Amino acid sequence: MDATVSYLDQLIAGGLLIPTGVDGLYGRSGVFEDVIVRFEGLVTAEGTQDAPEVIRFPPAMTRRQLETSGYMKSFPQLAGTVHSFCGGDHDHMSLLQALSKGEDWTAGQQATEIALTPAACYPIYPMVAAQGPLPPDGRLFDVQSYCFRHEPSPDPARMQLFRMREYVRLGTAAQVTAFREMWVERARQMITALELPFDVVPANDPFFGRAGKMMKVNQREQGLKLEMVIPVANPQPTACLSFNYHQDHFAHTWGVRLADGGPAHTACVGFGLERIALALFRHHGFDPADWPAGVRRTLWG
Ligand code: AMP
Ligand code: ZN
Numbered sequence: 616m617d618a619t620v621s622y623l624d625q626l627i628a629g630g631l632l633i634p635t636g637v638d639g640l641y642g643r644s645g646v647f648e649d650v651i652v653r654f655e656g657l658v659t660a661e662g663t664q665d666a667p668e669v670i671r672f673p674p675a676m677t678r679r680q681l682e683t684s685g686y687m688k689s690f691p692q693l694a695g696t697v698h699s700f701c702g703g704d705h706d707h708m709s710l711l712q713a714l715s716k717g718e719d720w721t722a723g724q725q726a727t728e729i730a731l732t733p734a735a736c737y738p739i740y741p742m743v744a745a746q747g748p749l750p751p752d753g754r755l756f757d758v759q760s761y762c763f764r765h766e767p768s769p770d771p772a773r774m775q776l777f778r779m780r781e782y783v784r785l786g787t788a789a790q791v792t793a794f795r796e797m798w799v800e801r802a803r804q805m806i807t808a809l810e811l812p813f814d815v816v817p818a819n820d821p822f823f824g825r826a827g828k829m830m831k832v833n834q835r836e837q838g839l840k841l842e843m844v845i846p847v848a849n850p851q852p853t854a855c856l857s858f859n860y861h862q863d864h865f866a867h868t869w870g871v872r873l874a875d876g877g878p879a880h881t882a883c884v885g886f887g888l889e890r891i892a893l894a895l896f897r898h899h900g901f902d903p904a905d906w907p908a909g910v911r912r913t914l915w916g
Contacts, residue, residue, distance in 0.1 A: 683869070688826075692766075695765055734781075739783050752786070753790045758781050762777060764777075771847075772890050780885070808909065817838060840859050861883075
């Protein structure tokens, strides 16, 4: 058994994660959730001075939005769509028969209008575009959502359903790059206060296929994505926060405009809430009552 599996086993034995039989789909204990609530409190405390607009979407977007976003071009392997039974009595009989024989009953399921959110910021761009040009100072949002990515793994830090808290900035290139720099610095201070070891490194996303190779190289060479990595379950550290500069990609995708009509630039900082909780449990132990005093003060005040 490798080290990754054994940390998952420890989390399950310790009652922090509840297995379901599917890799990457877990229940969370009250202790686990309390750490997430407290960490989110810290994120809120850091970001409140910027007066973000707080928005919460359910963990879904419209299928049309997913199509327009270009996600199926870059990450078809990760996307999740919601399908449902839309047939009549006859189809229902076939479904029940297949079920009773243990056969595949899903063939008749049809795609609904709903897809699962792959990143918490995704529903923001079409919303802003529909609301008209940005004010001169741009806009800033605080979002949080469960996100789905079809990447089943025995690594407890690679879940299929997990939460992402994000700040999303829309404005000029100067406004959004300054925002990103500021959050790299704030994040360094936050994670230092939590007494976790970390590094900030250039990163790239798992763009799909041959065309994706180019996008990967571009992203890395242009420094569009930085990640804060922390050792969690693997020998190599895990990306727990990401700092993304999308340039004017979403202006072209959605029509997000500046006050003067020019294309808006966007950036987001994403906190992987489960990964940060897992890092805290890894480094400070499974019982938060025993965590170092400074860490407890930072989270519980
Ligand atoms: P990304 O959009 O890939 O940069 O993801 C944003 C943040 O979400 C990452 O920095 C991680 O902390 C977290 N994250 C991404 N994928 C997963 C996953 N499969 N399981 C848990 N957390 C994840
Ligand atoms: Zn984002």
